[in-house]
Amino acid sequence: MLSRINLQKSVVSAARQGLKTTRSYSLAATYFPNEPKSPELITDSIPGPKSLASNEELGEVFDNRAAYFVSDYTNSVGNYLSDADGNRLLDVYAQISSIALGYNNPALKETAKSDEMATALINRPALACFPSTDYGKVLKEGILAAAPPGLSKVWTALSGSCANETAFKAAFMYQAAKRRGSMDFTAEELTSVMQNKTPGASDAVILSFEKGFHGRLFGSLSTTRSKAIHKMDIPAFPWPVAPFPKLKYPLDEFKHENLAEEDRCLAELEEIFHSYPKEIAAIIVEPVQSEGGDNHASARYFQGLRDLTMKYEILMIVDEVQTGVAATGKFWAHEHWNLTTPPDMVTFSKKFQAAGFYFRNPDLQPHQPFRQFNTWCGDPSKALIARTIYQEISKNNLVEATAQVGDYLYKGLSEILAKYPTKVKNLRGENFGTFIAWDFIGASERQEFLDSCRAHGINMGGCGDFAVRLRPTLVFEKNHADIFLALTEDIMKKLYT
């Protein structure tokens, strides 16, 4: 077995060595005694021959053209993802930000093997009509125990897209109910809605932000503004879009410009709120625009958004599908903002495996049953997984651990990337856990770096036009960070010196 990198060669700076995590033991080592110590590379390139053969076979029946390589999940462990050929890569992408506790986590395995899980899997209930005796308890001990401050109710769904779309539906029904007051539906509403026409079908809108990503079904895709290829040829609602701040880095150097940019965006938003010809039922915003390029904004900006939504009685939906569940060094990224009033709804999926939205006002549950409704209304098997994820995060202080390892990573990357100012820029995500990204000067340079990462045994992802993003698990620790930093340093050197 060949590890292409000699870690001893790499210089881990004194500054980084000086930074300690408070936890004196490695949780990863406890969970994963057999986790590789560094990437294990067997084939000359990735995808190797077994990956290629397996992917070709898959292609006979399933669209396989987005596959980077075929993975062997039984051979994956902790932070290391195995491919079909037995190469094991340090994974800082984690199934597009979806693996919370590492591959083959023993606590999750216990949950997966439990009788409770078998019951949930083989007797999948129509949860709204025939809820199980334990669904309330499972929610309370897991998904709801993790609820953001001030949000006490939840609606469960199946994916980030449908989490956002059910939140949109809640927003439209809420605003309509407020407008309608105690009146019943009118005859005209009842007739017109069957023809998809107003006044029964709403012409209210959801406002989203340039470069935002909120999913790919028809309602969510109408709010997605990341890339043309995500939206091309698909019908979309004529919903409005507002600018999202484009911050300059390093933040310290561009304080004034960035303040002005955020003020400009808030002012443009208020102008839209003030003059838009249709009712704006809600806005949806990500704490960090992830697919759109890891675009951050300040807590002050988000408080500004909250103030404007309150002023205009527009609901604020925070899309935490990618940022949620501890990765940013808070359980929910929007906790970084210290809002004076919590968001109206917060959506989740990915790292929780379960999906849905939290809400604070009970009136966001429509007044009549069967309106926010579908056959399954969630999935108890996923709620069980989410409960274990929450409990492990809580028990092991993975929020703080992620904050700390994130700080360590950020400092290390600052030093490494500072040496290549003509190649990389805009390192971002300071004090934001492991939610770190930076830009290359061009798409081809970005691709070259990602390809080199894979060749060196790191699985990493891009976002936006020029960015690479870190999305490791929550059990990515100092030793993993050291390997990642050493390999990154090595790759940058090879590429640019």
Add this chain to the structure above:
Amino acid sequence: MLSRINLQKSVVSAARQGLKTTRSYSLAATYFPNEPKSPELITDSIPGPKSLASNEELGEVFDNRAAYFVSDYTNSVGNYLSDADGNRLLDVYAQISSIALGYNNPALKETAKSDEMATALINRPALACFPSTDYGKVLKEGILAAAPPGLSKVWTALSGSCANETAFKAAFMYQAAKRRGSMDFTAEELTSVMQNKTPGASDAVILSFEKGFHGRLFGSLSTTRSKAIHKMDIPAFPWPVAPFPKLKYPLDEFKHENLAEEDRCLAELEEIFHSYPKEIAAIIVEPVQSEGGDNHASARYFQGLRDLTMKYEILMIVDEVQTGVAATGKFWAHEHWNLTTPPDMVTFSKKFQAAGFYFRNPDLQPHQPFRQFNTWCGDPSKALIARTIYQEISKNNLVEATAQVGDYLYKGLSEILAKYPTKVKNLRGENFGTFIAWDFIGASERQEFLDSCRAHGINMGGCGDFAVRLRPTLVFEKNHADIFLALTEDIMKKLYT
């Protein structure tokens, strides 16, 4: 324990006793040695006190107002659903048509407890980017082995709604690619799509049928035409609707009228196809409009639909979310039609637990990757469940068994309901497996019947305005049918004599 019905009292007619199923043993008895012999009723009413208390607790955190009662899935077995109080009801609703092999089926339990399942559950992959080594095999042995004739590819999703919406997306991208030919996206398309405007965002449409139901997310809900309450206050695309035949029963008596009605509907559809001002990318149709009231049409009508879609180069999507997976006495209900050309896409969910759509033309996979795409692209844990469901259906001939018990049920119901011509009408679903329904003369009579069913230990559901529908599992056998028929006879007598 009190069984409220003395089955000996009930008269099972000679005609029904004469009809035999070919299988000489009871699969249900093999799967479920402890299945109750008849409903077991403990509390004076359902929901009982434990159900009520449990539902109240659930309501603190989850919308519980659609709950009929709280279910104890660990105590449920085969065709009997247990509630929180220990009442065990003969279930002919099966979680809104979603339980294929009965509660706590041992073959599914084995799958649920397997290492393969644990791996799938705790390492949920981003299937399109990092497919697992076994996903192709699991699909081929399960979901794809069950593919309708002529449809060789599949795209996996998570619910009926997103199965339909991903099929819509495939249709829009296919039609756009055909129109665009070898040309690239234009600059105008690339810019306009980011503003949700044409020409980048499509103004093409999906046509659906009056009373159709295709889901509740924004695209699928735009094609849903079942009830105003399903659609009220939600924005909808301005997509067209065509009439669906309203057949008269008994079919034998109304041959001419029904032929004329179907011809009228086909002529109106052709008029829309001919003169609609926008491109119609696809139609979507259910083999039996289920939520809309169990509305059937003849094979000849559906062949007519196929002919028209071929003539106008419009794609035909058959929504088998509720009809699929053996319930109608064919694996796919549209096999009843003997189409000269298979549908372009067939969507599935519910009884398969896994969701998605089959397609026949490889060009329904868009030419570029990452267009039909999302984080998870399905769920391997559900694909494993679907494989077992398919294999058990196949091994145990559950398609034929369901056809036979359906015929038996239909004959029995014909006799019973014939005695109450002023109360019930339009018995339908002959030669359509257990997919049987009939109408009451009014909504209150329908409700009274459903309430009586529950009080007598039958869990049954309604659909449309006046119908009740049978949706038992695929292991609902002659002895279950006898109990159901006897109780139905008893209930009708009590209500109407």
